[in-house]
Amino acid sequence: MGTVIVRHPGQMEYGRALRAMQSFTEKRTPETPDEIWLLEHHPVFTLGAAEDASHLLATHSIPVVRSDRGGNVTYHAPGQVVAYLLFDIHRAGISLLRDLVYRVEEVLIHLLLAYDLHGVRRPGAPGIYMDARANYGVWQGAKIAAIGMKVNRKGYLYHGFSLNVSMDLQAFSWIHPCGHAELQSVDMRTLGVTLPVDTVMRALVPLLCQQFGVSACFPDNALEQIQ
Numbered sequence: 331m332g333t334v335i336v337r338h339p340g341q342m343e344y345g346r347a348l349r350a351m352q353s354f355t356e357k358r359t360p361e362t363p364d365e366i367w368l369l370e371h372h373p374v375f376t377l378g379a380a381e382d383a384s385h386l387l388a389t390h391s392i393p394v395v396r397s398d399r400g401g402n403v404t405y406h407a408p409g410q411v412v413a414y415l416l417f418d419i420h421r422a423g424i425s426l427l428r429d430l431v432y433r434v435e436e437v438l439i440h441l442l443l444a445y446d447l448h449g450v451r452r453p454g455a456p457g458i459y460m461d462a463r464a465n466y467g468v469w470q471g472a473k474i475a476a477i478g479m480k481v482n483r484k485g486y487l488y489h490g491f492s493l494n495v496s497m498d499l500q501a502f503s504w505i506h507p508c509g510h511a512e513l514q515s516v517d518m519r520t521l522g523v524t525l526p527v528d529t530v531m532r533a534l535v536p537l538l539c540q541q542f543g544v545s546a547c548f549p550d551n552a553l554e555q556i557q
Contacts, residue, residue, distance in 0.1 A: 332421065334544040335365045336535055338528075344374040344395050344406060347414070351488045352398075354416055358486060364421065366538060366546075367414040367490075368531040371406035375505065378402050378478055385506035392501060399489040401456065401478030402509045409497030409517070411530050413538075414490040419481055422542055431456045431477055434491050437537045438475045441493075444533065445523045449474060455508045458493075460516060472516035473507050494518065495530050 347369065354365070375386055375394045378401040385403045386394065392405075406412060415434075424430050435451050438458045442449040449458040458475035460466045477491045494517035502515035518525065539546050 332544045333363060333547050334417075334539065334542070335363050336546045336548050337365060337367045338531065338548075339367065339369050341370045341372060341408060344371045344376060344393075347371070347412075348395070348397060351414055351416065355482060355486045355488045358416075358418075360418065360421075362418075363547075364418060364544070365416040366535070367412075367416070368534065369412050369414075370408050370410060370527060371412055373405075373407040373501065375403060375405055375501075376478075379480075385509050386504070387506070388504040390501070390504065397478075397489070399478040399480050401476065402507070403505045404476045404478065404492065404507065405501045405505060405515075406492060407497050407501065409495055409519075409527060411493045411495055411527055411534065412490070413492070413531075413534060415479070415487055415538075417487040417542070418485060419487050420485045427479070427481060430479065430481075430487065433541045434477055434479075437534065437541050438491070438493060440537055441530070441533055442474070442518075445518065445525075447474075447518065447521055447523060455510070457491075457508065460521070466521065469514065469516045469521060472514040474516050474518070474521075476507070493530065493534075495527050496524060 373392050376397045379398050448461040448464045450461045456477040460472050462470045475493045479489045481487050496519040507513045
């Protein structure tokens with residue numbers, strides 16, 4: 331079993347995190363340990379590499395950043411867990427991006443189930459949605475987690491996923507999540523589960539480790555190492 335370094339730098343401006351991920355990925359070698367960064371972002375809209383911005387309806391002075399990840403427009407803000415997976419996919423035994431997405435979705439489904447929330451996949455739209463067969467009222471089918479990743483030519487993964495825990499959801503009404511005009515976004519608090527973001531971050535770690543067959547190492551200098 332390999333070891334993954336888990337860093338928890340707190341709240342971070344999106345552009346800083348993006349530059350740090352890109353720098354880490356450019357400099358890493360086959361001997362570099364994999365890392366997981368668990369953090370929150372200040373309010374920001376981000377556009378995927380192929381997004382034409384037509385699904386960003388309004389900004390209301392919230393910054394917009396063009397990213398190099400996959401996926402469409404999304405929104406980050408405090409109260410949302412953001413997990414960046416800085417993995418060597420060959421080391422992890424993954425050959426197809428869809429297999430990687432499946433594993434991440436599996437982690438999210440199991441985490442939500444631990445709090446009696448039933449999340450499901452939606453074909454052709456990576457992420458996790460509230461099970462329409464469950465009794466979630468107006469939130470049936472709403473999106474609670476987004477996935478957007480990139481693998482470079484050397485097989486190094488960066489970016490990751492976000493999970494809405496306890497946040498202001500209004501800004502989601504200013505975008506079309508996943509490019510779908512009628513898609514709502516929801517968080518765990520709205521569904522009756524109120525938890526600190528740090529608690530959800532801690533709960534994610536063993537599930538990620540189990541899914542990717544690694545053990546976790548927590549360095550003391552998590553913030554200083556993300557530059």
